[in-house]
Every structure is written in C-alpha cells, then in structure tokens.
Amino acid sequence: MTKLTQKLESLGQITVQSLERLGFAMRLFWDSFYWLIVGRKYKQRLRFAQVIKHIKAEGVDALPIVLMLALVVGMMLAIQLIYALQAFGAQSQVLLAIAKSVTREFSPLITGIIVAGRSGAAIAARIGSQTVSQEIDALNVMGVVPVRYLVLPPLLALIISMPLLIIAADIVAIFGGALFSVTKLDMSISAYMVESFNVLVIGDIMQGLIKSVVFGIIIVLVGATTGFYVTNGAEGVGKATTTAVVVSISFIVFADMIASYFLTK
Numbered sequence: 656m657t658k659l660t661q662k663l664e665s666l667g668q669i670t671v672q673s674l675e676r677l678g679f680a681m682r683l684f685w686d687s688f689y690w691l692i693v694g695r696k697y698k699q700r701l702r703f704a705q706v707i708k709h710i711k712a713e714g715v716d717a718l719p720i721v722l723m724l725a726l727v728v729g730m731m732l733a734i735q736l737i738y739a740l741q742a743f744g745a746q747s748q749v750l751l752a753i754a755k756s757v758t759r760e761f762s763p764l765i766t767g768i769i770v771a772g773r774s775g776a777a778i779a780a781r782i783g784s785q786t787v788s789q790e791i792d793a794l795n796v797m798g799v800v801p802v803r804y805l806v807l808p809p810l811l812a813l814i815i816s817m818p819l820l821i822i823a824a825d826i827v828a829i830f831g832g833a834l835f836s837v838t839k840l841d842m843s844i845s846a847y848m849v850e851s852f853n854v855l856v857i858g859d860i861m862q863g864l865i866k867s868v869v870f871g872i873i874i875v876l877v878g879a880t881t882g883f884y885v886t887n888g889a890e891g892v893g894k895a896t897t898t899a900v901v902v903s904i905s906f907i908v909f910a911d912m913i914a915s916y917f918l919t920k
Contacts, residue, residue, distance in 0.1 A: 687803070691811075714813070724769065725823075736753060753828075766870075779898070833851070858918075877903045881899040
C-alpha cells in the first residue's frame with residue numbers, strides 16, 4: 656500500500672504542476688496582448704525593433720532548413736503515392752494528393768517541429784537563464800513588465816513569420832513532388848506546378864495557415880512557461896530547454912490532430 660500511495664501522490668503532484676503551468680501559460684497569453692494594447696498608456700510600449708529582431712531569428716534564419724526538409728518531404732510523398740496509386744491505375748491523382756497533403760498537413764507539421772526545436776529551446780534557455788540570474792526580478796524593480804519585454808516580441812514574431820514559412824514550404828514541397836512525378840506523369844515541371852495550384856482551394860491553404868499560427872503560439876508559451884519555472888541554476892536551464900522542445904512538439908502533434916478533425920468536417 657505504501658508504494659501505491661507514493662505513486663498516487665507522485666501522479667497527483669505531476670497533475671497539479673501540469674495544471675498550474677497550463678494556467679500560467681494562459682495567463683502569459685492574456686497578459687501579452689493586454690500589454691500590447693495598453694502598453695503605451697503605462698509607458699510599456701512595445702518596441703517593434705524587438706519584434707523584427709525575433710522575426711529574423713525565429714523566421715528568416717529558420718527558412719533554409721524548412722525549405723530543405725519541405726523539398727525532401729515533397730519528393731518522399733511523390734515516391735510513396737505513385738507507388739501506392741499504381742496498383743489502382745490512378746497515378747494521375749498523385750498531383751492532387753500531394754498538393755492537398757502538403758498544404759493541409761505536412762508543411763505546418765514539419766515547420767512547427769523545426770521551429771519548436773530552434774525557437775522553443777532558445778526562448779526557454781533565454782528566459783531560464785534570466786530567471787536563475789535574477790534578471791527577471793531586476794526588470795520588475797526597474798518597472799519593466801517581464802511579459803511585455805520577454806514574451807510579447809517572440810509571440811508576435813512567430814504569429815507573423817509562421818504563416819510565411821508555411822507558404823514557402825508549400826511551394827517548395829510541391830516543387831519537390833514535381834521533380835519526381837513529372838517523368839511518371841509525362842508532364843513538364845511548370846505544367847505540374849500550375850495544375851497543382853489549380854486543384855487547391857482556399858480552404859486547403861487556410862487550414863495550414865491556421866495551424867501555423869496555433870503552433871507558433873504553442874511554441875512561445877511552452878518555451879516561456881518552462882523558462883520562468885527554471886530552478887537549480889545551469890543544470891535547470893539545460894533540463895528546461897529539453898523539456899520545452901519535447902512538450903512543444905507533443906502539443907503541436909496533439910493540436911494538429913484536433914485541428915485536422917474540426918477543419919476537415
């Protein structure tokens with residue numbers, strides 16, 4: 656009974672801590688937009704130079720790896736789909752399948768995972784380092800709201816840059832599919848690209864863009880929440896960085912499943 660009791664207590668503590676952090680993340684989201692709206696009134700104006708800096712760090716700098724993986728994913732989908740559809744004599748449908756799979760699912764998911772690994776870890780490490788070095792307390796003493804200074808700029812940056820990354824990834828992934836498919840379909844690459852965009856509807860593209868905004872919010876909130884809860888110095892910062900990446904990716908996959916269910920009904 657003692658071991659069972661200890662396990663139940665441990666499970667209860669983990670549940671309470673998880674709910675506490677979830678509530679903290681929701682409060683960060685609310686406070687971020689609160690200070691975006693009223694910041695000028697209380698002399699806590701958002702500096703757009705900070706947002707631009709984060710757009711470059713989290714968006715522009717991630718573009719090469721996002722495009723490279725999008726190209727590979729497009730080619731991989733073409734290989735698998737042509738092989739699968741050949742059994743039904745429906746190779747011509749590979750163009751439609753790739754275009755819709757990329758825009759609805761693969762581009763947002765792959766991009767979200769990449770950005771979570773880069774930006775989520777960076778946000779957790781940055782805020783965690785400032786927490787253990789008491790820089791957060793120093794900001795409060797100076798009259799600077801930590802949420803407005805540390806959370807709002809990367810949050811806005813990812814809300815802006817994630818949809819742009821998705822659009823770029825969509826185009827490159829479809830092009831990757833074209834590189835392998837054109838010989839099988841007896842088409843030129845330009846004709847393949849034009850036909851791919853013709854079969855898409857606005858809902859296909861919007862589904863990916865909506866997901867990208869949600870994923871960006873998840874990445875920032877998880878990274879920031881993990882950073883604010885850092886303890887035990889440098890070791891704690893390292894653990895927080897790993898935790899932020901794992902939790903962000905887990906939430907992204909879970910949110911992707913929920914969004915796919917509701918947006919495809």
